[in-house]
Amino acid sequence: MPDDTFDLIVVGGGAIGLSTARNAARRGWRTLVLEKFGVLNNEGSSAGASRQFRLQYAQHYMAELSLASQNFWAELQGYSQNTLVRQNGSLWFGDPDLDSQEGGIAAAEKVMESLHIPFTRLTAPQIEARFPFKALPKDYEGFFQANGGIIDLKSTEEAALNAALATGRVVIREWEPATDISESGRGVEVRTVHGRYHGARLAICAGAYVNETLKPLGLSLGIDIWQMSSAYFALTEPARHLPTWFVFQDPGDSALFYGFPEVDWAHPGYARVATDFPDKILTDPAQRSYAPSTKSLGLDAQWVREHMTGLDPMPRFTSTCLIALAQNSSRELLLDYTPAWGRAHSNIVTYTAGWAGKYIPIMGDMIVRMLSAPETELVYGDYRIPLDRFSIDWTQTN
Template identity: 75%
Template sequence: MTKNSFDIIIIGGGAIGLSAAYHAGKRGLRTLVLEKNGVLNDAGSSAGASRQFRLQYAQQYMAELSLASQEYWAELQAYSQKPLIQQNGSLWFGDPDLNSQEGGISAAETVMDELSIPYTKLDSARIEADFPFTGLPKDYEGFFQASGGIINLKATEEAAFDAALATGNVEIHEFEPSLDIQESANGVMVRTEVGEYSAAKLAICAGAYVNDALKPLELSLEIDIWQMSSAYFAKSYPNVKLPTWFVFQNPGDSALFYGFPEVDWAHPGYIRVATDFPDAILSDPSQRSYIPSRKSLALDSKWVAEHMVGLDPAPRFTATCLIALAKQKDRELLLDYTPAWGGKHSNIVTYSAGWAGKYIPILGNMIVRMLENPAETLEYGNFSIPLKHFAIEWSTTPKT
């Protein structure tokens, strides 16, 4: 094997790409990660400090994937002295029959019952008694699931980075975007401004930039790129304690909101609240603005003033992030073999799109297992995860 020859090349050095690199490296596979920016950047879907972890889902296979991921979170935790998940619990409340991008309360309860995931049902009065919310409509219902929590996203990326390098089989090249992908005698060849690299296998984990990476293959994904805003709000009462939470409301009346507890890794003394809808839907990540929507921040502030106890409603530490979501409404994640050069090409796997923070450690494992042995289903303990749930409807894009 030459210096520029690898077993696996990974395009994209965000959280998922680094996780895949770790799982490849620990299998003894010589692995190259190509990242167009620096690792641990805020340019794409890995922006921000935190993500929510939860077990509840409206789709049983997604809840099973969350359950299966816990083993892989524990494995990754060994590479960090910081807790990767702070277990504060997960609170869902609002209209029990309303569905959104996050699923729905009644549907999630049905799945939790099927999988024996414990939770506590709550009415509006109990929610206000147990948590710092006020003025909720009397017909709101919800539940509290104690295993949910908040992910330290940057610590997770750092752990995946360190874990990958610790295998001794992984090279990470920053500020080296891929420019071309071609077939080679070994499988695939990836060209950058620095050189050409060959490998038997290729994983494309480029997040919101996935269609840039796919251009040489004359392929694209049908995705929407959401630009979203969030803000932090100062605690006016020192004893305010929150779980992670999500409120399901009719968007015609008021926005959907979600939030996080106070954490020491992101603005101690402040609590993050965000709207769960896009400021704008972009066709290309280059269209991103780093200036949050005034409308979103005003809605955040109004919600905090009317329904949260112990917070100053003035938004602080505002930010935007990019989230790639599938246009296919029945796809929570997109993960599939890539039909390059007129064939299925099971030696190339593409991942993109979805609220995937909670799956960072297991998605890397899934990608590598798919490349090792072509599969239609992946087994995790007692769970069988059919890959058809993540299948991509590919579009062809002429090379320019």
């Protein structure tokens, strides 16, 4: 095979792109990854050190996908000496009647019951007795699910990179953004500032940069790009058991927050607490500011001061990240075949949007399965994942 010809070209070398390349190479496909920046960068959804892993979802199929992902996480663990998912549990609490981008407490409980996922219901006093929270409204309720935990994101990316390179079939080009995509007799031609490459298949895994990548195809999709702030807070006393957590409360009153326990891979002696709302909503990743919002950090510090014990409420190690979210609120993730050049193509798949850190190992497999043969659902043991739940509302731009 010529040096410029591949079985698969992946545009985007973040966590999902690397997972896709690894899964393709395992099938014997010679794979090229084109990355706009360097691999393991902090320019998009892979920014930061940690992500939450959870089984609970308000949607049955999303919880099934989380359950199915566990075997893929266990397999990827073999490529890292660090623990990729630390199982310290997941706590959801707050107003049980409220929903958010994360789902809702009551709806998630119904899904867990139907899938026989164990969990423990808790009242506000019980939450305060077991975990380092205080002064919660007395009508707050929640649950603890023991299989949830915290993802070491950078170790996961490194494991996906190591696994891809170990196949001997993956070529990675850093600092080489795709500038043009066109149809060719060999499938798809992708041009960059350094050359042109031919692929039988194409996977677009560009995250917040997806519409920039799709421009040559005359396509765009509806996403909002959230710039979000987070901070770490110093432990002031020996840490009580703190799981990953999310609080559901009226955003008109005090906004939404989520957090992580202390970990050894990011600022030991500190716990991370983040806001679950955007500093601002962008239309282009180039609009990003690396400085967190003063207002967001102030609300973050206020939550810690009023409702957490054992933490100094002064924000430290502050940062921002970009998260692409579907404008269509019925779509948790966007994953679809790409209707390029006026017709549908089973050899081009686009993925973007959603809180997908927990799906890194299985998402690459999903994309490769779709590129192997036309699919309407993906079967993982007892779980059937309908792809129409992730379909994209495409817009023609020319």
